[in-house]
Amino acid sequence: MAEHQVLVASNRGPVSFERDAHGNIVAKRGGGGLVTALTGAMQLAGGLWIASAMSDEDRERARDGHFDVDVEGTGYRLRYLSFPPATYDRYYNGISNRILWFLNHYLWDVPRTPRFDDGTQRDWAAYRRVNQSFAAALHDEAGQLRSEPLFLVQDYHLSLVPAMLRKLRPGALINHFSHIPNAGPTYTRILPTAIREELLAGLLGADVLGLQAEVWAENFLTACRILPGTRVDFRRRSVQWQGRTVRVRVYPVATDTESLEAAASTEEVASISRRLARWRGDAKLILRVDRTELSKNILRGFLAFETFLRRHPRWRRRVRFLALLNSSRGSIAEYRQYMRECMHAAGRINAELGDDDWSPIRVVVGDHFPTVVAAYRLYDVLMVNPVYDGMNLIAKEGPVVNRRKGVLILSENAGAFSELGRHSICINPFDVLQTAEALAQALEMEEADRGRRIRGLRAAIRRGTAERWVRRQLDDLEAVRLLREGRGST
Known part of the structure; x- marks a missing residue:
């Protein structure tokens, strides 16, 4: 060189x-x-x-x-x-x-x-x-x-x-x-x-x-x-x-693990983490972080969560779904329509399955990296379910700084699957029912299994550097x- x-x-x-x-x-x-x-x-x-x-x-x-x-x-x-x-x-x-x-x-x-x-x-x-x-x-x-x-x-x-x-x-x-x-x-x-x-x-x-x-x-x-x-x-x-x-x-x-860890240790991220923890309460936290992009499969993710709550009603009020979304390609009509469908689905699910004290889904649209890192620290389940994705760095970022032995649910059509699949719960991203049952499996997983999986994820992620x-x-x-x-x- x-x-x-x-x-x-x-x-x-x-x-x-x-x-x-x-x-x-x-x-x-x-x-x-x-x-x-x-x-x-x-x-x-x-x-x-x-x-x-x-x-x-x-x-x-x-x-x-x-x-x-x-x-x-x-x-x-x-x-x-x-x-x-x-x-x-x-x-x-x-x-x-x-x-x-x-x-x-x-x-x-x-x-x-x-x-x-x-x-x-x-x-x-x-x-x-x-x-x-x-x-x-x-x-x-x-x-x-x-x-x-x-x-x-x-x-x-x-x-x-x-x-x-x-x-x-x-x-x-x-x-x-x-x-x-x-x-x-x-x-x-x-x-x-x-x-x-x-x-x-x-x-x-x-x-x-x-x-x-x-x-x-x-x-x-x-x-x-x-x-x-x-x-x-x-x-x-x-x-x-x-x-x-x-x-x-x-x-x-590869993801920049050093920058992520540095961001996770800042007081700003710690402060946001405390606020998110108060909002979560004693519930488990399912997280997704995505651009409002058709390929990210946000809508099926919401529908899978709805199916999970209906098939496993004991989890109502015991779990929250946080979707941190960053607007993308709003000039394209298909993207605007898709975002409307996603927001409508989240609202309908909250209306039908929530109550005055508990809304199952919280959607936050914006670009604020410290909030993303704070949420990474707190999730119990990270949903990464793109229909197709070249890599998907969210799957590599979350486990690096997570502090709750969070489980990764990962689409078999994400490029990251070849590196991380054996340590995640694999899903067909088009199969809403399978994704719903993956949520149940992740939330009910024994702590020892969660620990083994996140250690495997971190080892695989750290093998690659930019x-x-x-x-x-x-x-x-x-x-x-x-x-x-x-x-x-x-």
Whole structure:
């Protein structure tokens, strides 16, 4: 890494800009272990992070070209790309959110949606233009370095960048990492033929393609077989494409355990924990923490809790369900409708099964991390039931700071299941009855069993770090470089 700088590309950058009370533009660091890991890689080897300008203040800074900024003692070298609002909307909402996200989380109501038309083609053209701008910016920045950098391209927003960058720099060392699931060939065939082939060919421009879990890697390898001209080797997890070998690898994203533990030890979190404990009283606490996202399966979670209370009435008044929800994609009609359905279900359940002194479900909508950490400390059951999820870091965060030997109920379709499944209660996320009975099993579990499970969860979670996640990707790119130079092996 010392010889090769790192160029990172992502839709959202590690720093956002806003105006303070005096009207000055100030920088705010993004959260999460991935920002920490990728920043660390750049600081160790040198490099640059390229992202989209999201706000007016971001766009103002984008006019500076690449620039340096210091946030909370961490230095960043950044370049933000500014796009016309209509172009960005088509790229981000039209394709990334409405098509690629829905595709890879199996969210379409297939008898009715999607319907591809002229608007889809205009959206795809915008998606292509934005990806081309990222590829051109990466090429431009790489040309100013003394040696060829390592390119780390992030997620489904930038699926075409690897092939576009490859055309500009045939010898580039490119990794593309998908943070979301991969739907596999059957669902991918829903896409218009030209779009799906361009999408797959775009990704195959990389040297190494990373996914969160084995199941998503297998899905991608199988999907590649629908692209004419590919040869897939499942044993070696590679794809032969246009005379090149593309390696498909699994890099499970890790949570930042040190930051979580530090947050859990603050007085603010302790104060919130005391308030939540008073609200909970002697009852058991079921917790979910999610964005108001279709794939998170909030509605079925509420319905499963209702089924549990009706099938196990002895638990009425002895358990509370706390849902901490963070608003997401409110500009999309399906999301607004889904949130209305979730709130209606919670209200109906409270009206039908609650009383003046006890409401079964409490829904809190907002983004307040200390409250989340406080709730993590207190839960007896953590429900993580996405219909499909690339990883789901909630499943990895909660057990780290929980103080009640809390039980994890985990969807078999979450990427985290491959690491945490043996220490959790497994559910089919579509099966409301099974989820209801999982709640009963979790709440009635013996303390010794709860203790064994949470110790297993913590051990599995601590085996991964954000630094190891990025280091493995850089090491695999380095192996490709050595192989090209005749100094490595397959």
